[in-house]
Amino acid sequence: xxxxxxxxTCLAWREAVPEVEALIQGAAGAINAEGEAAVLLTDNDHVRxxxxxxxxxxxxxxxxxFPAGPNPMGLLGDxxxxxxxxxxxxxxxxxxxxxxxRHLVVHGLLHLLGYDHEDDADGDVMEALERSILxxxxxxxxxxxxxxxxxxxxx
Numbered sequence: 247x248x249x250x251x252x253x254x255t256c257l258a259w260r261e262a263v264p265e266v267e268a269l270i271q272g273a274a275g276a277i278n279a280e281g282e283a284a285v286l287l288t289d290n291d292h293v294r295x296x297x298x299x300x301x302x303x304x305x306x307x308x309x310x311x312f313p314a315g316p317n318p319m320g321l322l323g324d325x326x327x328x329x330x331x332x333x334x335x336x337x338x339x340x341x342x343x344x345x346x347x348r349h350l351v352v353h354g355l356l357h358l359l360g361y362d363h364e365d366d367a368d369g370d371v372m373e374a375l376e377r378s379i380l381x382x383x384x385x386x387x388x389x390x391x392x393x394x395x396x397x398x399x400x401x
Contacts, residue, residue: 248274248322248355249282256289256329263344273351276379279359281322285351293328306331309350311357325354341386349388352379 252267259266270285286292290306298304300312308331314323327350336346356372363369377387 248277248279250274251282251284252287253284254287255292256287258289258329258333259287259327262329262333263347265344266347269344269348270351272383273348273379274355276382277352277355277359279355281320281358283322283355283358284324285354286324286326288326288328290328290330293326293331296326308332308335309354311354313358313360322355322358325351325358327351327354341388345385346388348383348385349376349380352376 250270252270254260254266263269266287274283293310294304294306296310297307300310306328308328310326312324314321327347332346332350333343336343339346353376356375361368361372361375363372373389377389380388
């Protein structure tokens with residue numbers, strides 16, 4: 247089981263999702279892997295700064311993952327989530343922030359385990375794994391196209 251240390255520098259997370267730590271622990275526990283990770287719940291400015299420093303992109307993003315690399319202690323790495331971006335995405339997609347949070351935690355932790363979506367084949371593998379894990383948690387498929395999505399895409 248993956249164990250997670252949660253740090254919070256943006257209290258809006260707890261205000262919006264009072265059970266935030268339990269949801270993160272549950273999401274991590276649903277992944278069939280061993281190790282330890284840290285999850286930072288922060289704001290857009292902090293994630294923008296991290297994204298700029300480590301990826302050369304001066305904008306916030308929903309989730310960043312920082313793999314630790316091989317080590318004898320089983321440390322997987324760190325995941326950072328930006329409240330404003332995540333909340334805005336959840337609202338725009340018409341889903342509860344708690345579900346979106348669990349999806350992004352699973353997504354970020356899978357990156358720490360070496361999964362990526364750099365090409366379609368790898369993306370398909372990662373998405374299938376996310377769907378399976380989230381299904382066990384009772385979170386609806388985050389990749390399922392909705393009627394709203396189809397209507398929005400039509401000219």
